[in-house]
Amino acid sequence: MSAKTVSKVLNHKDGVADETRARILAIMDEVGYHPHIGARSLRGGGAACIGVTLPVSLEVVPISEEVLLWIFGRLLRLFGSRGEYICFDINPSGHSPNGDYARGLWQQLYRGCVVAGPLPLDDTTARRIHEWGVPYLVLSRLDGCPELSCATVDFEQGAYESTRFLIERGHRRIAMLKAFSGFQPGAERRRGYLRALEEAGIEPDESLIRAVAFDAQDMTRCVHRLLLDRDVTALIDCSVTEDGAALRNGARRAGRTPGKDIEVLTWSYREDEAVLPEACAQLWLPQFDAVGEGFDELAAWFHGESEGPIHIVYRPTLLEKVPETEIARPRRLFTSQT
Amino acid sequence: MSAKTVSKVLNHKDGVADETRARILAIMDEVGYHPHIGARSLRGGGAACIGVTLPVSLEVVPISEEVLLWIFGRLLRLFGSRGEYICFDINPSGHSPNGDYARGLWQQLYRGCVVAGPLPLDDTTARRIHEWGVPYLVLSRLDGCPELSCATVDFEQGAYESTRFLIERGHRRIAMLKAFSGFQPGAERRRGYLRALEEAGIEPDESLIRAVAFDAQDMTRCVHRLLLDRDVTALIDCSVTEDGAALRNGARRAGRTPGKDIEVLTWSYREDEAVLPEACAQLWLPQFDAVGEGFDELAAWFHGESEGPIHIVYRPTLLEKVPETEIARPRRLFTSQT
């Protein structure tokens, strides 16, 4: 019989006599036949791979193992169980000239992909991914590319609400521990903060916005420095380092005590536990919920059950009643590898 | 110019004028050209993917997240940093008819692979992988296929030494908590145990070998049952559950106390911490060391710097002086998902 007949059997199409089909299947089993995935993708089918890439090296934005695993586990359930390959292309310390973090797509290895991390503000690849036309999901928004398929949290809104909350409590000089300088979520934080100040007619002071690295020592140092200025009466920790101890230590070095002579507002990925119980409020970022739902939608898109692009931007919630129990060991979304 | 010239440039081969090369590179950059990985593999090159598969579903042998991550991290360093894709094909609850867990190879997606888990005794796929001819590494041996490229620990030797140690201390009825029934490491344990008994002229009692699941409740129950027999004076815990509490609880329910009226010998993946400090000895299984070295060799093989197959079978070490500190939270190699 001919190649076409075999091809039909392979792809579960009809137009083949039952007897022939059975015979072919028997032979395939006997010879141990498997279709060549490369040839298939060459012909236009595309490999059944879902790819995971990072827009920047793990050294720059050190996504924690916990998160990588969480992503891994979700994709396993959504794609692995349906027989798709899950393909990681995580290139620590830029093997690639920068920008082609989606080479798995260009090379037609992926038929969909997850960009797992914040986008640099000058990113141009995400737009190319969008135009490429396959299902994809970025875990970050990008200014100037609102059509991006994304699942994340509205950091600008979070920063705005946090700042306004403190202004309403009478604060005028509000410091901010900001992460992700040069990245979209960092820019969103800044914008939200400035917008709230402007609305209240407060002149912003750039020196109060402090970029921090993802480690406890740097945190402590920054808090110390900022709080030496006695006019600073409030501090927003939107570093998402979730490190209450570093906040306390930094404040103590500056002779201050959170909840007494300095009001702290913390950001956290968790709703039920406090970064710092003595904080005046905690902003909960439902990032995991957003990403989880994003993955569900991505799977549906990938499997042809729905259409993209995805646009999930969860609004953070300001908890005025901070949970009483403190996060036991900080299980961070980002961990420095020092 | 022709396709071949372009191909040469792509593959960093010489025989192209410098000026032409530069021109081609410029154009490639401009158009955003990327070679089609499927076509390449079709032509015989093979995709630059290292695959990771599990011989059985995660539901049957629940490899812990910690281990998956450890593997992931190692492969990232060894392969990811050199630009290779790391591709997982982990098929929970048998999407495939069983046996084609290496479909990534048959489909020519992988140019090498890691089989990350114990092999079932009736496995036939591993031999086919071996004959396939690409670099691969199995984290288990297989009876009747000694040529397999593997990195693991000699469980038979471990069971033999454990049993002999207890016999020499005067025990005659030695119970055994055994994991991996139906799998190679389970068979090795049994063999080692029986060999030691036979050498000592002790008639084995099958009921003393007890298969346990990877969870604390089942452990406790099994220990309880076994120790109700007052003639049992020694217990080998080679379940590698590393759960001292379950051992203690089971013993207590049977009215026994480890270290007093029952001698326990524990197996552990760690050298410096005790599963049960009151054990009379601990067998250290340098599994991580073996696998780590195996990965190094696999990478060399994959990159053409050395030849396979790999054969790393580390000998366990019997520590008569059990470490004093107990493993804090059991961080298990295998965790049931209940």
Place this chain on the structure above:
DNA sequence: CTGTTAGCGCTTTCAC
């Protein structure tokens, strides 16, 4: 140094 040609394994189109 450069161009031509063939063929990898698959699927689709079209003819039988």
Place this chain on the structure above:
DNA sequence: GTGAAAGCGCTAACAG
């Protein structure tokens, strides 16, 4: 219901 032929993008062999 089945077969023949073309072509996907790439590279090796062979001419020019």
